[in-house]
Amino acid sequence: MNFSRLKQSLTNLITYKGPQDSYDFSVNISTSKNITNEADEKVSSNLKDNKTIIDRKYNTLINSDIIIRKFKLKSNNKPFSAFIIYIDGMSDSNLINQFILKPLMLRNKANTYKTQSLKTINKDKRVIIQRDSNNLAIEIENSLLPQNSLVKETEFNNIFSAINMGNCVLFVDTLDTAFNLDVKGFKQRSVSSPNNEIIIKGPQEAFVESIRVNTSMLRRATNTENLVIENVLVGKLSKTPCTICYLKNIANSDLVAEVRYRLNNLEIDTLLSTGQLEQLICEDNKYNIPQVLSTERPDKAAKNLYAGRVVILVNGNPYCIILPATIVDFISSPEDTNLKPIFANFLKILRFLAMGITLLLPSIYIAIVDFHQELLPTELLFSLWASRENVPFPIIFELLVMEISFELIREAGLRVPSPVGPTIGIVGALVLGQAAVSASIVSPFLIIIVAITGIASFAIPDFSFGFHLRITRFLFTIAAYIAGFLGIAIGLYVYLCILCSIKSFGVSYLNPNDSINFNKKSNNFFAMPTWMQEFRHNYIHPKKERAQNNISMKWRHPNE
Template identity: 55%
Template sequence: MENLKNLIRKIFMPSINSQYEFTLPIKSESDSDIENVENVGNIEKIFSNIASNLEYVKVQYKTLLNSDIVVREFLLNARNKKFKAFILFIDGMVNSALINDNILTPLMLRNRANTFEGTQNFIDYDQKTNNAIVRKIKKFDIKDYINTCLLPQNSVQIISDFSEVFDGVNSGNCVLFVDGLASAFDIEVKGFKQRGVESPNNEIVIRGAQQAFNESIRVNTSLVRRLVNNENLIIENIPVGNISKTKCAVCYINNIVNDNLVAEVKYRLNNINVDYVLSSGQLEQLIEDNGNYSVPELIATERPDRVAGYLLEGRVAIIVNGNPYVLIAPAIMLDFLSSPEDANLKYQYSNLLKFIRILALFLTLFLPALYIAITSFHQELIPTELLFAIVSSRESVPFPIIIELLIMEISFELIREGGLRIPSAIGPTIGIVGALILGQAAVEASIVSPILIIIVSITGLASFAIPDFSLSFHCRIVRFVYTFLGYLCGFLGIAMGFFIHLFILSSIESFGVAYLSPYIPFEEKYKKGLFVTPIWKREKRPDFLDAKKGKKQPNISMKWKYTK
């Protein structure tokens, strides 16, 4: 079995070392820390001369060409002294009212800038007696004075090189330069327009939260924090992309998640060497274990409550700035057959719906292939009356059954794709009307048989019942493979294809977790997973996650039943 898995890995997962003329460093399993890969090129430090700083930022931002780059020069009043200063920001990405009220006004107006005259007093404590001591500031420090007295904005950072200046300005901050200081003030004044928190478009539930992520990373992290109300929730920012520097937030609960999983996620993000990453879909392809196979290896969701549930299980979430879909790692195949509604329904309802989804999965994969195999090779399995009906319906059809099926499958895919691309107001109508008219016309023109219309329709409806869009795409692709195998070899070809498909899936891993967990590899402790158990019996977190806290609730969770 292990040799067969290795063979499949060599065929479908070629080694990078064998394709390119370089070797990848092998990370030891004992290493739990991540070595941050940084660009150690020449980092330009901020000059103490304001004229040099002004000239440098104008050259870098090409202010003669860029109409939205704003450089505002002014005189800063502090302690009866005037200093040359300027602020740098991008118009349209900042809140102008905050700049006027919390930056320019306190820095330029004398009545506010000179409130603190002479020496300043502050309270210190004696280390031996712990008694309060009043000390005086005799030395005037313009940097500390501006930071502590003249900038009432809530978030101000002192930075020392131009790379930090550009990162701050490009993200919507305002940077203040003062003459004589070899550092600058990065002031958060973001104010660009963004879409509000709306209802989910795809993951719709009847009972449950009606909130979805939007394109702002900070709004998305706040939605997660509102649900996971715990100080152990860690959100780390990792920029991805040499040019775009897209912010990616790695979210996990520190006292639950496995440290090796967090280390692996951060290792992959830190070792992405591309110019830009603009969406979670692009990032998913860059960090998944095997991109040569169409099966999804990370969960993509637009629901904060679903992300919170996975975090509490012991998984890691990756939020990409500018994209409303959050990635969850690791993922197993059963995750893509689960719906957000399952968490809100009784386990009997959830199990019924999950059974329907599993049935839909097999129908969309095998129904066309089984129809071709039975009608071409195994007619003895069909009742006589039904066999005569099928034969009579195909008497006037001039095409072989495989061509007939391909015509209808491709037509159905065209209708589905066209319904997605045209305006949403008429998309569903065009899809329904187009399918009815096309099917009726095809039967009347003797291009296809009526029974085939039924087969293709059931297959299409079954693909809609699969909750995850990526898994549905995978099934649509693999269905054509099974169809050709059924046409060539009948049941034998379908069985061979199924076992090859199963072996490939069993060889895939998602961040070290077997894709077909908890059944392949099977262990006795994996007794739950396919169907939903009652909520009072969900004592343990999934074993394949190897979380720090394996138990999430006691055996008796409803204490009220036993305390009376």
């Protein structure tokens, strides 16, 4: 056996080789300072230099959707070279032809316009006539481009962002500025009904993937000039447009400044979803507890804006982020506002019970069966042990098998095509449950416990919070299997300590602290009648704490 060859093979496996070592070509890694970043460069008055940067950045010889159209302008019968660049499929070619190329190439019969000339005298006392390029730029901006949105750009960083968003950019020789023209024309999904936050009574429209459509829906829902929408680009490579939305006369200035600071100080390459952004801006990421609200409903976002909260929109995502958030917000539904207080409070208490059932019911079952049988009536205890007589596995194994099976059925129902999903959920649960009981793998009582727990988890309005409860339930189950009710008590103590320590943008997670203070007329845990909701939540510290007058129904008390 050749040990030297074996040694060399092992060395090659554990030793890194660069591309120049592994392949038949060399990699030229240049660190020369002469190579500059195109994104940091300024627009040059030389059109060829600008074209070179565009070609190098967008690989125009390879990319088939990058369109560059060259043409000429005339000034005092002198031609000026120019070109436009846009991305096919993201820009409207009809708008480009009608409102950019046609005015620039066919305006006036002679296709000329005059520019002012500047006379200067050089050292040899010769008169030199120079054309004023600034006047040419002004003429193009004011007379030749009938666009409602035109921005002069001097940095390629802004130009690249505009092109990637679907705009068209015009370069003209002798001009050190480019013209950024809004001609977006990409296809997008139309506004439709919400898919996840379904309510019976209330608005039936949801956000879409276009950030500008979403901001317009917020404008329409709030219907106030106090709504401020700030644009922020996140991601060094993706430059994903995000917006910070708030009411300037209600939202706390410190809260807005903190949100702005966190977004402006994200050093990442790409941002693709609100889920990523949620992980990047929240304080306590070591826990799996959601700390911001996520919604697809403009009416829910508008309601929280009027409460003094901040809304963040991310381009390409039909959801928005609402912050700060408390635990009460996660068990509240958008429909609560449209119901009478007695109905809304009943549903909120029902959801609170569903939260407790989802979190603790399996662990309580294990604790009673294994440690505290004396809590059950004798007949029920005998029936329970009779049902488990032929089951050969410990109760923790039974429970985990059924819980995981239920989660698999839930996940399969979500991933398969929608007409088949409900069928798989119902048939899968019935068939698996009946087969497991018939095979003496689990007891019938356990099937009931798992079914009730699963149904209760569906009653949680917020998907992220419901997912958190489903994951945490397994920890309580293990604690109950180890120490019974003592394990559950210790787990609850640790869980409550964690909840007390969490803050969502400076707001305690277990707020509102005045949830049972009926003297403070605000809508807290228990929904108050609309005419009694005089104040906004004080824990958000809004600029304007009073939401309405003491007597809102003037028709009932005309003399007060």
